[in-house]
Amino acid sequence: MPRATSADYGYLRDLVFDVSQNVLDPSRDYLFDTRLAMLLRNQGMTRVSELVECLRACRNPALERAVAEAMTINETSFFRDSxxxxxxxxxxxxxxxxxxxxxxxxxxxxxxxxxxxxxxxxxxxxxxxxxxxxxxxxxxxxxxxxxxxxxxxxxxxxxxxxxxxxxxxxxxxxxxxxxxxxxxxxxxxxxxxxxxxxxxxxxxxxxxxxxxxxxxxxxxxxxxxxxxxxxxxxxxxxxxxxxxxxxxxxxxxxxxxxxxxxxxxxxxxxxxxxxxxxxxxxxxxxxxxxxxxx
Ligand SMILES: C[S@@+](CC[C@H](N)C(=O)[O-])C[C@H]1O[C@@H](n2cnc3c(N)ncnc32)[C@H](O)[C@@H]1O
Structure with missing residues (x-):
């Protein structure tokens, strides 16, 4: 399977926006590779391009949500900003x-x-x-x-x-x-x-x-x-x-x-x-x- 193209990353950015309204910057496309690693493993896939191909082939709302959730930034702490x-x-x-x-x-x-x-x-x-x-x-x-x-x-x-x-x-x-x-x-x-x-x-x-x-x-x-x-x-x-x-x-x-x-x-x-x-x-x-x- 070839590596993900910029069109693949663009597809994922649009998907994330549709689901969670999170706007992702193209300069940080590399984050898809790290953040989606676990999801890819769970799906029996090895590359982001494979996931995009699967998502393009047929609508899968659960998988779309899983992608959007995996891309959220969950940084927090107790009494943040005190x-x-x-x-x-x-x-x-x-x-x-x-x-x-x-x-x-x-x-x-x-x-x-x-x-x-x-x-x-x-x-x-x-x-x-x-x-x-x-x-x-x-x-x-x-x-x-x-x-x-x-x-x-x-x-x-x-x-x-x-x-x-x-x-x-x-x-x-x-x-x-x-x-x-x-x-x-x-x-x-x-x-x-x-x-x-x-x-x-x-x-x-x-x-x-x-x-x-x-x-x-x-x-x-x-x-x-x-x-x-x-x-x-x-x-x-x-x-x-x-x-x-x-x-x-x-x-x-x-x-x-x-x-x-x-x-x-x-x-x-x-x-x-x-x-x-x-x-x-x-x-x-x-x-x-x-x-x-x-
Ligand atoms: C950086 S954390 C902030 C957590 C906490 N409010 C704080 O200030 O420490 C941002 C959180 O927003 C959530 N989030 C992003 N988009 C969301 C959406 N559309 N609806 C609900 N939660 C969302 C993420 O999952 C993430 O856990």
């Missing part, structure tokens, strides 16, 4: 808890959760600093397009190397049990989180019912893989799903594609966003930021 979590502890959660006291419910969404560290970081932060929430209805949803990382998030089992990335030693002792080289999250934290596979860029958007609204959404380090058009659609969906006064966290290098929909705040060196149409009052202590002017 500052948003610090701000949650010192300002945002205390204010949110005050506002929700009458209903005693809180809903969070780690959209594009990868292997679950973001959701579990939030859950541990809540257990550690807000024990009064034990009697509340509290839900942290985690979703990702990649089935393999969702399985890992559900298992809540992490290797020593992952544990050494961002997790304070005291949290490791308090919220994990050791199994050989791995550590597994304790049921007290695990029960706050619910993980499932979902694509953020399909017509079947997760949490589409009117009752599916969130106090806080983490959409961090995923929009950078999408086109402007995809970001606009995704952010419009997120806007709809946040309750009035809800908060959106993006990755440190990301901004809302449509600043007319969002008000940005900087506090503690962290930028977060609120839906503009919500009519929620401007925040108390952070400096307001004009996103359009950035």
């Amino acid at each position: 500052r948003p979590f610090e701000l949650l502890r010192t300002e945002l959660l205390p204010r949110l808890i005050d506002a929700r006291r009458p209903v005693r419910t809180l809903r969070f969404w780690s959209a594009a959760c990868s292997t679950g560290q973001e959701a579990y970081s939030l859950a541990m932060l809540i257990c550690e600093h807000f024990p009064l929430l034990a009697g509340w209805e509290l839900r942290i949803e985690g979703t990702d397009i990649c089935g393999e990382v969702v399985e890992r998030a559900r298992a809540g089992r992490y290797h020593r190397i992952e544990m050494n990335r961002g997790l304070p030693a005291s949290y490791r002792v308090r919220y994990f049990d050791r199994i050989g080289e791995d550590w597994i999250i304790q049921p007290e934290v695990r029960k706050l989180c619910n993980f499932r596979q979902a694509n953020l860029c399909t017509a079947h958007f997760p949490f589409s019912r009117a009752s599916d609204r969130f106090d806080m959404i983490f959409l961090r380090n995923v929009m950078l893989y999408f086109s402007l058009e995809t970001r606009l659609t995704l952010l419009a969906n997120m806007h709809r799903l946040l309750i009035p006064g809800g908060i959106l966290f993006l990755g440190s290098s990301e901004q809302p594609a449509d600043p007319s929909q969002w008000t940005a705040f900087i506090a503690g060196g962290t930028c977060y966003f609120k839906p503009k149409a919500s009519g929620f009052p401007t925040q108390a202590s952070g400096a307001r930021l004009d996103v359009a002017g950035r």
